[in-house]
Amino acid sequence: VQTGTHDLPTAAAEALAAMRATAPLVQCLTNIVVAQWTANVLLAVGAAPAMVDNPREAGELAGVAGGVLVNLGTPYAETVEAMQLASAAANAAGRPWVLDPVGAGAMAWRTDVARTLLARTPPAIVRGNASEILALAGGSGGRGVDSAHTPQAAAGAARELAAEHGTVVAVSGAVDHLTDGTRLITVANGDVLLTKVTGVGCALGAMMAAFAAVCEDRLLAAVAATATLTVAAEQAAWTAPGPGSFAVGLLDRLASITPDDLRGAARVDVVG
Amino acid sequence: VQTGTHDLPTAAAEALAAMRATAPLVQCLTNIVVAQWTANVLLAVGAAPAMVDNPREAGELAGVAGGVLVNLGTPYAETVEAMQLASAAANAAGRPWVLDPVGAGAMAWRTDVARTLLARTPPAIVRGNASEILALAGGSGGRGVDSAHTPQAAAGAARELAAEHGTVVAVSGAVDHLTDGTRLITVANGDVLLTKVTGVGCALGAMMAAFAAVCEDRLLAAVAATATLTVAAEQAAWTAPGPGSFAVGLLDRLASITPDDLRGAARVDVVG
């Protein structure tokens, strides 16, 4: 999928259709909190998840996966070793991998792990909240996994980080800001219930790895993943009485959302 | 929040309002089975979960968290080391931490880990089923994670355990029994469907850590958490055709339950 002459919602819709047609294998090295949810999100949207995060196998699979997610939510000695091996193997094989630096800035070890991954084996996409992105860019972090900053406030730092490492940086929030160091794109879909379910951001990182498997343009991949998740979230929020029902409905909607739904509802703008 | 001149349901309602107003950061060192569920319960009820359970970061976060949960459901060498560091850091910083000795009495290692934590870095609250509390108090344990004893049968042992370690002990069951070694309080809400969803007790321990972040009176914190969970469970059980729907509805109800709902429905009694 290439943006080419298409507008972004159309390109995102074509990316969704391509993923449904090809069901890319997405390897996830993620945390114990969201592993099931992430796998179910990937299955719903049309990808094939493989949650392989031990050092004996992580590099072996990353060399053949369509895309790889590395998420630092609950790092351990063994899984961090696996993440280093998987990111190196993905880069060596030309497979896109996504870094989700959960909690960067709030705790020292994972901040160091994230910065080392970024410097040694640059990812195709970095996805985080504003505090995490600011922390990777050298600023002060938040108090944990939630964000004390708005995506807009982190847009400048995101652009610099993207340019420095030759990657795409996606800053999640009420309005998502995504940049490849040159272009800056916003996605303005979503619902406040997204903040009441754990692992939505983590699942978005995994979806970016899935879309990157079918989109040469990694900024488009990140935009398409964001729009798909947040438009489906709007659909799910229509009828959900609370966060439990919303999470269930979001899986239903990720499975049923059509490329036409996405094209019609995505509020994507090029802002810089 | 202080009990003061208020009756207990009113004090519990005020504690719930205080948690919603302040969204305390609750660090959870818990098991792989219930990590997602626990985070979603905490988000629903108004707290901010951070599931940090590795030894490089656990103490760092525990020193600044509003409350800390240590749950022994699936202990590993690395996470047990993290638990020891987190409990010590929490006590050093004056932060309340909650011990949930899942399976104590049924397996030797975790029983020893739980007793060591209790002796070296006493928690603000211990929450378990009757078999687990009896095991910590020196009695014989159960056959696993479910309980072969009633809370009433463990009330005496709970009171002694609480007095010995200067902690609150909460014995979960059909009627919950909670004590600080002096007072003994029962909470008689809930539904049998609670026994058909994994991790309800584990989530209750996490809620106690959240309430302890906003209640100086730790017995009140444990009572308020228990009443909030079990009243929401009664609401959820009204319409649930089975345990899957019940778990979803429980999250919805934890998000929507008001302090007035809680004050009106909580069946809390001081029995000794």
Added chain:
Amino acid sequence: VQTGTHDLPTAAAEALAAMRATAPLVQCLTNIVVAQWTANVLLAVGAAPAMVDNPREAGELAGVAGGVLVNLGTPYAETVEAMQLASAAANAAGRPWVLDPVGAGAMAWRTDVARTLLARTPPAIVRGNASEILALAGGSGGRGVDSAHTPQAAAGAARELAAEHGTVVAVSGAVDHLTDGTRLITVANGDVLLTKVTGVGCALGAMMAAFAAVCEDRLLAAVAATATLTVAAEQAAWTAPGPGSFAVGLLDRLASITPDDLRGAARVDVVG
């Protein structure tokens, strides 16, 4: 429960009734993706799960559990050691254990772990998809955790594998094929939504361990577990708008399905 003179659906129904009556303790050494889901499936169907997978305790519990599940979805150094200890302890104590070789054939380490377990401490039942069973039997594997082969194509290899190791082999798929090396039985229930929820196969392995705790005939245990899960899935699929709702409804149906439902709806055939 013995098949004896009964037809298989009747024998499966009696096995379900026996499990509900006795609530066997089922120890699960499983992966971080499906641990919660597996525990909830076991609770729904009437068993008592205990997710104990560390090497200090795994053998201790396996010697007294009704049945044991070993699932290789996310193996780590520590949990693989626990799996070896649990399988040995289960066999020494005469307790049935089930091997679920997730991803065998797709990655080298776990394939070796599965083959070693099979050779040194043969399980009562091996459950996998066609690619995994072919890989254990010496053939080429799939690309990950999903299967590139049909159960029918693996039936011959399954029969040889069962005969060689004195075990039952269950090949999951659109039509499940199960064999003890002599008899070959098919179960033709289910719904395509089962492929859109992570961990359904993993939960089926756990259900086989639960049924093996109440069925001397291990082929019947595997058939009864398969029929119970897939008939409940058909019931859940009637009303589910998507995979999120389907997973919730499946738990509801596993709790409500009666032995009579199972006897009436199970499409079980002896085909060889």
